[in-house]
Amino acid sequence: MYAQALKSKQKILSVAPMMDWTDRHCRFFHRQLTQNALLYTEMVVADAAIHGDRQRLLGFNDAEHPVALQLGGSDPEKLVRAAEIGAAFGYDEINLNVGCPSDRVQSGTFGACLMKEPDLVARCVKAMQEAVDVPVTVKCRIGVDDQDPEEALDRLAYGVFAVNADALWVHARKAWLQGLSPKENRDIPPLDYDRVYRLKERLPEKFIGINGGIKTIEEAEQHLAHVDGVMLGRAAYQNPDILADVDDRFYGARTPAPDPFEVVEMMAEYVRDHLTAGGRLSHVSRHMIGLFHSRPGARAYRQILSSEATRPGAGPEVLLRAAEQVRVAAQAPAA
Structure with missing residues (x-):
């Protein structure tokens, strides 16, 4: 094709x-x-x-x-x-x-x-x-x-x-x-x-x-x-x-654009398999740093991935918690 x-x-x-x-x-x-x-x-x-x-x-x-x-x-x-x-x-x-x-x-x-x-x-x-x-x-x-x-x-x-x-x-x-x-x-x-x-x-x-x-x-x-x-x-x-x-x-794909939060959830599953195979979270998460570029909460998202993904035993929960910072920021009332 x-x-x-x-x-x-x-x-x-x-x-x-x-x-x-x-x-x-x-x-x-x-x-x-x-x-x-x-x-x-x-x-x-x-x-x-x-x-x-x-x-x-x-x-x-x-x-x-x-x-x-x-x-x-x-x-x-x-x-x-x-x-x-x-x-x-x-x-x-x-x-x-x-x-x-x-x-x-x-x-x-x-x-x-x-x-x-x-x-x-x-x-x-x-x-x-x-x-x-x-x-x-x-x-x-x-x-x-x-x-x-x-x-x-x-x-x-x-x-x-x-x-x-x-x-x-x-x-x-x-x-x-x-x-x-x-x-x-x-x-x-x-x-x-x-x-x-x-x-x-x-x-x-x-x-x-x-x-x-x-x-x-x-x-x-x-x-x-x-x-x-x-x-x-x-x-x-x-x-x-x-x-x-x-x-x-x-x-010409008439389908909704992928939701970045759903992408994080899919990547969390991928990370679980990667860890089972002997990999580390940072092998994957380093490529995801820019996913929420310029959105409210993006800085906190980046900080969590940068500081925690390299720690021994870090798993998909780090990804999910980082994305939650963006979700919370998006729901916060405007100042």
Whole structure:
């Protein structure tokens, strides 16, 4: 069903792959807020997928579908093996990272470094396409360092689409591999949405998605007038309640938006199972800090989760008590 949506260029909203954030607990939580948005894993290095603890790195809950596995690497043979493993796990898409600017990916010659090697990216995509039956996509920047974004993005895009990549997601800013930290690379290079729009105009039959600095559902709708998909990053993580409008606004689901208090109750059940399996409350609750963003009582909610969820023996009652602070504040008479 998801693969068909890509082929028909249906509008897609997704939550970006974010290192240290979009783990399986985060994705399960986001899925309680939207049944339709495409969710992404954190980047998993191909070597880790091949040689590491696969269940820990790649395991996910069936409720997360549609969910995509993002891989990092530049060796076609290793990427093929990792893609095959991911497809066997049941992922709906395999995505190649050509955008991460961290020191770790630079030393490994993958991530944003690959913007300088579009032919190698195309070989990697072609190899994975021939190995798996699920969509193979790419996430990139508009360029790196002193590259001309007009030339760099076109070369990469035309190269990967020539070998039948199913989609290209573009973070609409450069990455500076020298001189800026990974954090600075998320904010300092200026956004150039028009560059991504021009790419879509040049490739009207291809699926082009946009990412970078998109803060609201309203902004996402504006971008969808120009491209096929929108990827929300930190906005969805820090204020996850915005995902509650996704199914209605983008997928035509005529159902009420999820109630955040009911979401907390569902997550409390999830936490019970996680604790039984040997996990800790904080593994889950850290992703829920922003659920009641800007609502009365949100500060007390955050304080309880931040101070109590890491304590030994903390359980789902901490989640429920934190949410109760918001419920009480909402019922309090106006001053």
